[in-house]
Amino acid sequence: MIAFVRGQFAVKTPGRVVVDVNGVGYDLQISLNTYSAISNKESGQLFTYLHITENAQTLFGFAELAEKEIFLQLISVSGVGASTARMMLSGMRPDEIARAIVQGNTRQLESIKGIGKKSAERLIVELRDKLGKQSIESSFAVAGVQTVDADAVNALIALGISRPMAETAVKKTMASVGEQASLEDIIKQALKNL
Numbered sequence: 001m002i003a004f005v006r007g008q009f010a011v012k013t014p015g016r017v018v019v020d021v022n023g024v025g026y027d028l029q030i031s032l033n034t035y036s037a038i039s040n041k042e043s044g045q046l047f048t049y050l051h052i053t054e055n056a057q058t059l060f061g062f063a064e065l066a067e068k069e070i071f072l073q074l075i076s077v078s079g080v081g082a083s084t085a086r087m088m089l090s091g092m093r094p095d096e097i098a099r100a101i102v103q104g105n106t107r108q109l110e111s112i113k114g115i116g117k118k119s120a121e122r123l124i125v126e127l128r129d130k131l132g133k134q135s136i137e138s139s140f141a142v143a144g145v146q147t148v149d150a151d152a153v154n155a156l157i158a159l160g161i162s163r164p165m166a167e168t169a170v171k172k173t174m175a176s177v178g179e180q181a182s183l184e185d186i187i188k189q190a191l192k193n194l
Contacts, residue, residue, distance in 0.1 A: 014032055016029055019046060033067060074088060083114075092108075106121055149170050165194060169191070169193040
């Protein structure tokens with residue numbers, strides 16, 4: 001499996017990029033989200049996923065690890081193929097898709113071309129628990145690096161507090177104590193803000 005490619009962007013279009021890695025060109029299918037992230041760059045790194053079917057081998061590229069993770073979640077759902085998942089990531093950011101699924105917002109998912117009511121409902125049923133168990137912020141942090149507030153939310157959830165209440169309490173706490181506070185202080189203050 002190819003985890004990522006790093007090199008010069010030889011060709012860039014809104015749907016595809018060719019990455020020159022030491023003289024070898026890798027043709028990657030990308031979303032508009034990734035295109036926006038790399039459009040001003042001459043070189044860089046893209047996380048990849050090799051999708052193999054009986055008719056083709058397609059390499060997909062992602063500017064962020066979070067986008068790749070949500071892509072893998074989406075294609076795990078019956079009836080959602082790689083092209084549909086790429087279309088979804090072209091229409092919404094990874095965190096927006098995750099939030100729509102966790103909140104059960106079928107209308108927002110249906111606004112994406114290729115996603116009908118049944119597909120939106122299936123996405124919610126199959127992915128709500130998987131995405132709900134992990135913090136959206138920590139899952140979608142760049143290269144998997146978690147922020148202090150995401151760690152605090154996860155700690156509160158582990159203590160049995162619901163995600164919306166935990167996120168609200170941590171936001172309120174971060175506004176009052178600032179970013180320099182320790183994780184323990186944030187959790188203690190957030191518990192008081194519940």
